[in-house]
Amino acid sequence: MSEPKERVLSSLSGLEAGSDQTGNGGAERTPAAGPRGWAFAKCLVALLLAFGADWVVPNCARAEDEVQKARVEAGRFWYERYCVPCHGAGGAPGKAVYRANKQPVDLRTYVQRHGGAFPAADWIAAVYSNNPAGTHSKVWETLKRSQGIGQHPEFGARGVVAVIADYIISVQTK
Numbered sequence: 001m002s003e004p005k006e007r008v009l010s011s012l013s014g015l016e017a018g019s020d021q022t023g024n025g026g027a028e029r030t031p032a033a034g035p036r037g038w039a040f041a042k043c044l045v046a047l048l049l050a051f052g053a054d055w056v057v058p059n060c061a062r063a064e065d066e067v068q069k070a071r072v073e074a075g076r077f078w079y080e081r082y083c084v085p086c087h088g089a090g091g092a093p094g095k096a097v098y099r100a101n102k103q104p105v106d107l108r109t110y111v112q113r114h115g116g117a118f119p120a121a122d123w124i125a126a127v128y129s130n131n132p133a134g135t136h137s138k139v140w141e142t143l144k145r146s147q148g149i150g151q152h153p154e155f156g157a158r159g160v161v162a163v164i165a166d167y168i169i170s171v172q173t174k
């Protein structure tokens with residue numbers, strides 16, 4: 001993968017050495033090394049941008065994909081543990097119904113029903129419920145108790161709910 005970059009680098013340094021008749025790596029041309037050194041550096045940067053970018057960018061993208069996949073997997077695990085008692089497997093309707101109209105909650109259409117982009121504020125309001133009368137207050141207490149970190153019980157719990165969000169995003173059908 002890194003071969004093209006290495007080839008560019010070695011051919012560049014070959015050109016430099018070939019034009020240097022002293023054969024000592026140019027150590028005696030110090031006065032001229034200023035402008036030439038600049039040109040070389042600029043060329044190197046340009047070539048690295050041209051050849052390096054197509055190597056670096058896909059690798060970064062792949063690493064990001066891997067991280068995202070791991071988040072979704074973790075989210076599925078926690079969703080099944082904490083949310084499936086009321087919501088269905090894979091976000092499908094379970095026994096949870098809206099208080100207002102008694103319709104089943106389908107989390108597979110959550111994003112579309114909330115304007116097409118993941119509604120972080122709605123999600124937080126729904127799940128991070130410190131109101132004892134809230135639908136999710138009990139599961140939020142359980143999350144804080146079982147996932148909390150020391151003096152900051154919310155930290156670990158929020159992390160878990162965040163990966164559950166990644167999972168829910170991954171199961172959207174619309």
Ligand code: HEC
Nearest residue numbers: 082083085086096097098099100105123126127135139164
């Ligand atoms: C005790 C049952 C119960 C559990 C456990 C539960 N929920 Fe819910 N959930 C509900 C009910 C009931 C509603 C509908 C609330 C309403 O009337 O708006 C709901 C609604 C939601 C909504 C809003 C849906 C929408 O269409 O706007 C989200 C998001 C949600 N739940 C996420 C979760 C997540 C994430 C978990 C796990 C951490 C979870 N729920 C666990 C009962 C539950």
